[in-house]
Amino acid sequence: xxxxxxxxxxxxxxxxKVEVDEAVGRLSHLHYEDIAFAHIDHxxxxxxxFPEVIYGEGKSTDQIIDILTRMMPQESVILVTRLxxxxxxxxxxxxxxxxxxxxxxxxxxxxxxxxxAVRGKIIVVSAxxxxxxxxxxxxxxxxxxxxxxxxxxxxxxxxxxxLLAHRAVLAAASVLVVVAGMEGALPSVxxxxxxxxxxxxxxxxxxxxxxxxxxxxxxxxxxxxxxxxVVNIDNGFGAGYMASIINRx
Numbered sequence: 001x002x003x004x005x006x007x008x009x010x011x012x013x014x015x016x017k018v019e020v021d022e023a024v025g026r027l028s029h030l031h032y033e034d035i036a037f038a039h040i041d042h043x044x045x046x047x048x049x050f051p052e053v054i055y056g057e058g059k060s061t062d063q064i065i066d067i068l069t070r071m072m073p074q075e076s077v078i079l080v081t082r083l084x085x086x087x088x089x090x091x092x093x094x095x096x097x098x099x100x101x102x103x104x105x106x107x108x109x110x111x112x113x114x115x116x117a118v119r120g121k122i123i124v125v126s127a128x129x130x131x132x133x134x135x136x137x138x139x140x141x142x143x144x145x146x147x148x149x150x151x152x153x154x155x156x157x158x159x160x161x162x163l164l165a166h167r168a169v170l171a172a173a174s175v176l177v178v179v180a181g182m183e184g185a186l187p188s189v190x191x192x193x194x195x196x197x198x199x200x201x202x203x204x205x206x207x208x209x210x211x212x213x214x215x216x217x218x219x220x221x222x223x224x225x226x227x228x229x230v231v232n233i234d235n236g237f238g239a240g241y242m243a244s245i246i247n248r249x
Contacts, residue, residue, distance in 0.1 A: 033070060037063055040070055049116060049248075050145055051075045053237070056083030056107070061090045068095065072109065077144055080107035081137065081237050104136035104236070112146035117249040120174030122149040124240075125163075125190060127156030127180035130205045134236040135179040138201065141240025142177070147247050149240075157185045170194055175243040179236065181205025184216025191225025197246050199239045200230045 012018040033040040088100040126135035142149040155163040178187040179201040187200035202216035213233035231238045
């Protein structure tokens, strides 16, 4: 339950529109709700400022629908990540208000509340077009968490002039998320251009010696740009989430 829903409920009790016993019933699952295959953390919005995010991979459509049915009355925004298109189609048929972003494999419902003031804009940068799905996951996460966020795609080091053309935008960002596969050099380059936090995201894009993203990961971990921090391979969601936390006032 987020702060808005809790305040609304308490106001309804104060004005006599909701009986105390009914309010107690609504709050009985505030800590968590045990539905056998999941313990839904309804308290996370109040504790951390954003609700529990549903990881779609490995869950059945019915399981996701069951979780959503219990979360939607209590939240203003819900994300489902790593969700296959066929499952998303079934869920959207049940809940037409959801929007599925096929490239990012992300399902989004609702709109972020304005609970947190932000420092500025988050900029998501991808080295190549093949990195866009992970970059889009970061972008959508940051936007869903209430941040102004924009993307610059396909500006990798093989054509560095493309990146340099966006110098002013990069310098004005509050936080940058830089997504790259292959040798993973782009975050170091961007980190050397700005005085802002750079969250590096290695992707599994690359030929055999890229080792499914390990080459990019090791390169980013060894960056000589001191303002670069690294998340796990293909973890656009984690990068967007961390960028949002950093961007809060």
